[in-house]
Amino acid sequence: MLLPTLSRRERRLLFTFALLALVALFGPELPASQVAIASVFADDRSWHGLPNAMDVLSNLPFLLIGGWGLYRLNRIDRAHQQALAEFPLAPPANDPPDNTLDCAWLFFAGLIATAAGSAFYHLVPDAPRLAADRAGMAVAFAGLIGVAVCERVSQRAGWPAAWFVLMAGLLSAEVFHESGNVLPWAVVQFGGMALVLTLALARPMPHAVGLRLGWVVVFYVLAKAFELGDHAIYEATGQLVSGHTLKHLTASLAGLPVLFALRSLEKDWQAKLLRHNPDPAAVAA
Template sequence: MSQLSLLSRPERALLLFFGLLLLTGLFAPALLAPGVGGGPFADERGWAGLPHAMDVLSNLPFAALGVWGLRWLQWHDRTHEHVQDAAPLHPAAQPPVNLLDCAWMFFAGLVLTAAGSAFYHLQPDAVRLAADRAGMTVAFAGLIGCAVCERVSARAGWPAAWFVLAAGLLAVAVCHTNDNVLPWALVQFGGMLLVLALALVRPAQGAIGLRLGWVIFFYALAKLFELADAPIYEATHHLLAGHSLKHFTAALAALPVLHALQAMGRETLRHNSGAAAVTA
């Protein structure tokens, strides 16, 4: 029996989509963007000796939400272990393991995104831009994995996350060494196109209710702020630039993930009353 025949139709469609992206990245003509990496950005003000202060400090929401998510996942794992030791779990309260693994990757990626982006904005150049994109790739891979778990199948989410992680890091390396931004554009925009498509299909069995539409909304709004960096800086009379707003808004894409996970946690406690006494 063919291995493909063991896959569901949504899984085969996902495999085809990833295959098309991979072939495009490998064989399409290069999209060269030499010299990318040094900005310029509208707000170059320093503060208390910190260069480009707003573009650096505006990464704090990534770190805060990343740490929040990691702490919640740690609490959930500890609670689940205590409950499982006390009594068998109700079937409705079984945690979706692959989705939780993808969530660990996503929130860890947010912390790496905060560190990489702050490092880049301190002194923008091509090497630091590669570090920035590498952190973003980890978060992006985790998000794609969560979306696939929700709308394709739980078993497909973790492989999808690792595929995006490997492809993203390779794209960062290609962009840095050859100035070819096509692979990075395919990872970034192809990935968000996938999330948009998944937002329009019915949730898979075992889905926890992740609202992908809100993820897309915050991502699209962040892109608009990024494109309007200088106009927003002028419109706010040099109070805040579009790129700083981009960081704030992009970080908000973590909120739908947190909300869905916390709702799942409450459902676990509801089906296992003994777990209510187990706290962090």
């Protein structure tokens, strides 16, 4: 039997995903006309022929943080491969957590996809482009959920959780594109963040990399507040910056806690390697 082999947290996670899936599949249809889809944004200024320039260019931090994260992950991978070659008898417990790193790869790649999808959408905002925007967000969201599950539930549950959220997110974007029903996407976005908040309140698992999920939630809440205040913020700042532009800038900061956790992971792993082989030259600079 599968369930008896799962831990209590894994069973609760499985139940949560099943409940969210049931709501998305059998809940009442929520037409796009009944929700606040920002098809008309406060700041529509052009810059050197670039339409909606501020809302387009404010996606650059997603690209920068995503690229920074992929660079750091590649550095960890190369250092790990070098360590395996030099110290094949090193204890496996000293190795970086594979599932956490895999989910982090997905997350940072998703930030780059978010930058591309959001910029594509804001050039000419319409429903088909909004589906592309949400598809990019789904990739980042899946990676984030996966890392959070690795931290607070179990390593083995992280990667399946990431794939479940990825498939759910992409399908919900397609459902919206085909039918205009936004309920599945709302379940993915708000149900997923409710899960992240719940996991942030849980005790980290042994050997967790130390991701501060609370900061991820803070940045998300601030970004949503800026999004809802798009026009009001634009007028309050004398049409200097809109709430939606600030939303992009703030949401991109959610990648920083993951970056800092990876930095701590890299330092801790190198320290373990030094304890196994005290020669400082054994560790790659």
